[in-house]
Structure formats: C-alpha cells, structure tokens
Amino acid sequence: MFTIYYSDVTGVPSNCSYPHKKLVTDEDSLKEAISHDYVCAEYKNSYRNGDNFIGSDCLPVDCDNDHSDNPEDWITPAIIREAFPDVSFAIHYSRSNNKEKNGKSARPKFHVLFPIDYETDASKYKDVKLRVNSIFPYFDTNALDAARFFFGTKEAEVEIYPGSINLTEYLNSDEFENMEMNKMPESLVIKEGSRNSTLSHFAGRVIKKYGDTEKAYEVFMEKAALCDPPLEDEELVSIWNSAKKFYKKLSNQEGYVDPEQYNQDFLLEPLDYSDVGQATVLAKEYENQLRYSPSTDFLVYNGSYWEESKSKAQAISQELTTRQLEEAEIGIKKLTDVMLKNGAWDILSSVGPKKAVGLFNEEQARVFKDYEDVTAYRKYAIKRRDSKYIFASLKEASPMVEIKQDRLDSD
Template sequence: MHIYFPIPKITNLAEYVGIKESLAETYTFFDGNALDGARFFFGVKNPAVEIVRGRKYVTETLKDDFEDFDNSQDLIQQGSRNSTVNHFAGRVLIRYGNTNEARELFDKKASLCSPPLPDDELEQIWRSACKFYKKVAASEDYVPPEEYTEGINLRPSEFSDIGQAEVFVREYQDRIRFSPSTGFLVYNDSYWEESELKAQGYSQDLVLKQIEEIDNELLKMDEDIKKSGIRDIMSSMSEKKAMEVFDKSQKSIYYKLTSLEAYKKYAVKRGDTRAIHATLKESKPMLEIDQRELDTDEFLLNTPSFTVDLKTGECRDHKAEDYITKETSVDPSDENMDIWLDALETFFVKDSELIEYVQKVAGISLIGKVYIEALIIAYGDGRNGKSTFWNTISRVLNLYSGSISADILTVNSKRNAKPELAETRGKRLLIAAELQEGLRLNTSNVKQLCSTDEIVAEKKYRDPFKFIPSHTLVLYTNHLPKVGALDEGTWRRLIVIPFEAKIEGSSDIKNYTDYLVDKAGGAVLKWLIEGAKKAIDEDFKFSLPKKVADAINEYKESNNWFKHFLNECCEIDSSYEEKSGEVYQEYRAYCLRTGDYVRSTTDFYSALSSNGFMRRKTNQGIVINGLKLKSDFV
C-alpha cells in the first residue's frame, strides 16, 4: 500500500530533500530508504483508491509539533509518564531557563499523569533535567531564552485559553473586573460600567496588540535573517542537520524566528470568536470582585468631570479604585440657578419652610446609604409639579436614579419583584409613579425597601445576590394608597409632601422637565449637593414643616379604619360591654357597606386591644368591655 501526501509546489531539490528528512525524523513509519529526490510512479491494474481530505499540508504539521506537545491537555497514561515528563522538563528548561515559569509549566504537565507520579519521583526528574540544562547552558553556542524573546511582552507562558487569560488579566485588570451578579465591569475613566461588549472589545484588542507586536519584531529581524543565510541553509537540509551547522548567531536568529512564527500562528487563532470568548471565560476567576466591594463610600458622588465628597463638598479626580458604578448626567454649576429657584417657588407655592425641608430630603437621595427609613409620598392633584420636580432630579442623577413599578408597593401584586429589585443595587433615588385609586399599601414590602436590611435579588440569567439598600424611595401619585396598619412603625416610615400648586396658563411651560434639565441641570445638582450637606451637618435629624406634619396626620386619620368603625357603629363607655362575635360580625357588615377591606379576626382583635378594649370570658361567651353596638345595628 502506498500513501501520498500533497505538499505545496516545490521547485528546489534541496528543499524537497530537507522536507523528506524532517518527515523521517518525525514519523517513524516514513521509509528511511526513500530520502533522496527520486520520485517513482507505479502503474496498478484496477487500483482501489481512498481519498482522505484534510485541512493542511503534511509540511505544516512539522511546525505544530512543539506547540502541540507543550499545550496538549491529554492525560499521560502509565507506561509513557516518565519519558514524557522527562522530555518536557528538558524542553521547557531550554525554552524558559531555570525559572519559576518553567517549573510551573512542568508541574502543569506532570498533573496530567494518570495515575499521578509520586512527588519524590517528580522532584528527581526535575533535578535531573536541571543538571542537563546546566550543561546545555554552559555550551558556547547555547542561546538563552531572553535573547530570542526580547521585545515580546504579550506572549502567554503557554499557548492555551488559560495562558491567554493570564496575559489578558495582567494587561487589563486595572480596567476590567467580573462579578457573578453583575457580569463584566469595565472602567471608562469615570466609572465602572456593566458591559459584556466592552470586555469583549478588550479581548479583541489584546489579539490585535499581540499580532502588532509580532509583526514589528519580524520587521526588525528581516535584515538579520537575510544576512544570516539561515533560510538557504534550511532549504537544503533537515532542521536537525541545520542546527549542527548553525553558529551561535544563526541559532539565536533561528530560535527567535521560529518562536515568533509559532506565536503568530497562535495569536491569529486567538482572533476566532470562540477564542475571544474563551479568554473572557477563563479570566473570570482571576478578575472576580465581590459586588459588596462596589460603591462602598456612600458620601462619594460621581459626576462627568470629577467626584464630589458630599461631607465636605470638595471635588477630586476620578479613581478606578473607588469602584464607583454610577455617574450623574451633569456637573454641579451656578448657571441658571435662578430658573431652578423660580421653579421651586412655583412647585411649593413660595413656602420657604417647605422648600428648605424638601432640599434636605431630596439631598439625601444623593447619599448611598439609608439614613431615613421612609417612603416619600409626593401627593397632590394633577398639574402641580410633583412629577416634574422628581423627574428633573432623576434625570440629573442619571445612573444613580432608577424606577420601580408602583404596584410592587401594593397588596396582591403578582409581579416577580426580584429582577426589579436587582436593578436597584447601588441606586440612590428610586421612583415609583402613580397608583390607581383605592389600592392598599403593602406595608411589608415598603418596610423592606425603606430599611437597611439585606435584600435578596436576582437579575435575569444571573446568580442571586444580597445587598443592603442604598436608596431613597419616592412615590408620586394623585391617589394616596390605603394603609391598613395602625402601628407607629409603619406610620413612621410614611412622609407625605403636599404639592398644592396649580400650574396652568402662562406659567405652564411645555416639556418642563426637559427645559429644566437642559437649562438648569447643573444648578439642580448643586442645589441637591447643598441639601445633602445640610442633612449631614444636622445628623439627619430635622423637624417636619407644618404642611408636611399636617398632611401626614390627615393621611393617618383617614386610614384609621378601626376609629371609623367605632365612630360609625359603636357607643363608647367604660360600663358598656358587647359580645365579641357580634361586634366582629357588625364590623364585617360595615366593610361590605363601605367597600372597605375586611380584616381578619386576629387583626381586628389586635386593634381592639391596642385601643384599650379588653376581651373577657363570661357564662354567655366572650365579651368586649368598654363599647356596645349602636341600636341601629343591634
């Protein structure tokens, strides 16, 4: 049987013979008696021909051997372990010298042995290889690796996904981080932004830099290669014989040339889509950062040109090590401050006490930590400026601001809140807009969103994670939600800011939010920073203005369902008593008449107890002391 391998067109006899000699040295099945330039063609009757198509010439495999041997991840089976590891130790020492890098590569290769070689045996193999290397290094014509790797900085220690990832991390770790909960974070000279695409761009950039590095070195070597004559020598004999002929200078040039060629072949492959993504995948553990390390300083506010310290009002340059992931849309400025102050006068009907209070409350939304555990409810009829006010602030805060569905704050919401909650991590202002009339507030969700307790959240297709809320929660609405809870803990968390203006006629500017952001965005931010500083200086303890206190009390009274029931259906006196079951049944009937939500017996009797009405057992059943049903309802 004859096997024929196609090769590139060759017209030089010596080169052709050299290729055959190299093949014979590499493949033991090659006929050693057929190394000259003769070619014989045999005629065969009725030949059986099988064609196997390949992707490369056999000559190309000769250049791949060293690279494939180095980077093979195949297990080294018993029977070939010692010889393979011995052989690799010698080659890696000659290539990298007696360095930590060489030892690490040796240990990686040895880890592929199946079953593993004993540690003492591996140490003996390494010591023997080092002795061999000393002899080689002492030879006059030995070329140390630093001579043929000079000028090469981006070459991986091993041609593999992990090797490329190590270079990637070394070159870009000051600009790229990875967190399982956020994905890749890329520093853009101002803040760390979540961007898989930009991380991919850096992986591509590394490949381009590697190829550029190689091409520059090859260009520098071009004249030396021509003068050395190594190509002519290589074309006339095998590599083994050529190495015997080369002097030290020629060997140095040859080693560098073959090293660069292998490196370039590898670098070109790294440009494949699979390889680009493989680099990113293997870099993740090396670049990992805990999401809790992000945005840790609650008093730093990032703007396009600088970072503001809210405690002092001072500005400084951006720093990657701050790990800030947000940025405002504008820098603070005095420009058109009069426009913003005029708008405030309109929104709050020239109430200076209310404006001063709102400045501090809004200023707190710049701080990345919850210092006031409250839901801010901006309430009033339409066309009063509440949405314009908060949307202007939201637009100025830009990435620091986010939105949340208002129905998450209500009872019976069927929405999966976790993806939305995940987007609130690191936000400083969270806005919910407009509730339908008659909806009840989910006090449990409100407490969670306004507290400093950890929240469990999960972005789509990412790992769940926990974070501590850092936001001020604002709801602006024409309809106040109903509140069933009577406890002080709930009402302490509800702050109602009334918007009583009527913006219409000549005072109604179309697209008012756009106008304020475009004309006075910097002024808005400066006003907010001043408000944050005031709140910090007062240790976040400032009294409610009369309008806010009155609005909260009115809201609380209107939601005191138990008091409404007593006033409507009961008479109060310490001498009165009524059967407990009949009182609760009348309460249910009252709710059906008024359309109010019916509380459970547990909630109803808890409200009785909280208001001083005690229940006791009698021979006629359980009675309630201190009240009786009005005669109309008996």
C-alpha cells in the first residue's frame, strides 16, 4: 500500500527524527508503524523538515470533525469511502478519538492515509493535499504541509479500505475530471440514508462558491428539495449553520478571496464539473428558450413560436459551451495581465510553475491560484464541446425544463 517512517518516541512533538522505515500492507503492519510518532515521507538523514523532503508514496490528511457540534454532520470513514470511490486508503483513529477536548464534546477523530504514486517534489506533494482538501473541505487545513507528523498510539485502532486504484490514479481519471467538486451521488432524488451526508458536503461546496449569501442558501435549499423523504427543518438548519461555521473558518485563512470578487467574471461556470452541473446552468440560462416534453422531445422557442427540434436544442447546448469558453479565455487574459504587472509571470517564466509556487508572495500566490482555477474552467469548457457531453447535458436538463402536458395542450 504505502510506506511510513516512525520514531523511537510517542507523544513528543519536538522530535524530528524518524529513522525506521515500514512498508504497510495490512492492518498488522500498519499498527506496528503507528505505534510510535510517525511521518508519511522520507527526509534527508531521517530529519523531518520541509527542506529535507525526499519523497513519499502516502498522502495523510486529518479529520477532526471540528466543523460542527451536531453528530449528524460528523464525517466518518464510510463517508470518506463514498467521497473517494474505488480508492484505497487506511484509517488511523487518533489518540483523541471520541474524547472530549478543548471544551468540545467527544467525536470521531482520525487520520486518513492515501496511497499515491511516489512523489519527490515537496511543492507538488503539498499541492495534492490542497487539491484533495478543496474537493472534500472537511480535512484539517493545519495538516496540509509536506513535513507533517502524527502522534502514534500504542493500542492502535485502524481500518483498511481496499480499492482498485490509488489517489493519484483517481485524481487523474476521467471520472474525477467529470465529477470534481461533486463526489456524492448525483441522482436527482437523494434517498434516505444518504440525505444528511449528501447535503452536508453540498453545503460546504456551495458556500465556498457563493459565500454566506442568500444565493448560496437558495441553491442549498434547491438541493434539499430533492430529498425523499424530506429532511426535517431542524436538520436543514443545523446543516446550514455548520456550513456557515466552516465558511467563517475558511474566510479567515491567509490568501482567501471573497466569492463575490471571484465569481463576478464567471457567471456561467457550473457549481460542479459534472453533467448535472452543466445541465443546471443550461436550464437556467435558457429557461425562456428551451423546454422538454416526453411526447414531443425538446421544444425550442424561435422568437415567434415553440417548435419541436432536437437539433436546435443541440445548438443551444453548443452555444452554452461557446459562451463558457469565451468567459474562461477572458478571465485568463485578465489574470495574465495581473501576473505580468505583479511579477508573478516573470517568476513562472524563469523557474516554471512547480518552483514558482514557493517563490510567490501572498498576492502573487493568490492570483496564480485564480489563474489555475480559470485554466481548469477553460479545459472543462473545451471538454464539454465533445458530442457525448453536448447530449449528456441535454439528457440531464430534460427534467429541469420539462413542461407539463396540460400546459403543452393549452399552448
């Protein structure tokens, strides 16, 4: 699975020496590796320090469940399994698991250890952690550096979740590209048993995109309306309040960019990069031009009357991708101009993006992150122009723009 390096001590945060190497293949070898304080990367002279990073085949993240005091909102390994389908990972329950701490009630606390392709670049290693945290925002943001250590536990409680791929393969897969930021089930109806976890994850994503705004709440409630049976109002309030606490914590982080500032140039970007996400934009942007009926298929308003035309519906789906591509390219041009002015582009040109990340000042790093995001948006827009995605958008949009038979007959 992966390699862990452990020390000769337990519970000593000042220790920096991790001389013992252990290949983890099952629960027994994992328990042995984490019986002392440990790291998931190899360092020069076995001395833990970011500058000494040699490489790693394991990406660790922390889940402390400090985003909410409501047990219904807490993340469990089963939810991790659902969020990262088919990905192998291991769980190490921390020494604070299900114990009261800092005035907070007992709750699940654990480390998630993902196997990855061996990585020798510390900046790239950290970037993968940041990427994982951006799509699943319930991992501890204080545990995202490349020199993180974890306290060992003598009587370790662990779990192995086998999968067919490692985290690197998943992040590079077509499935991830199509579903980034939307790891929970995408069916229009949210079934009992997954309602709370699905809405909790969605609330975290939507509040990151729109901020603590009425717009974010409206989108959240639209998603909540898909629950069958409906969640109680008290549960919805609790989930949304937890998302607001998460957003408050997020907005206080260094380099945070207000959603209003970021979103103003990207009005056509979907909330999630998926067929349903694209269909949602399509349905809202063309609600006065596009309708669907099982008896007629797609109806398109030509300026004078509604006509049955699947090809014209296809043209509308194509038009949306053209507008999205133009929007992304305008954004890239604007951010490139900003980087030319603040010196970030010179750094990128001289050392490349991997090394440049470590040389940027706060402003340069923030703008470069925006540049990477809009570049990903452009890549998404181009991909949506493939024929299969043009029709996939229409398929998912059909229930969103469906017109009732009585209205169709009256018209």
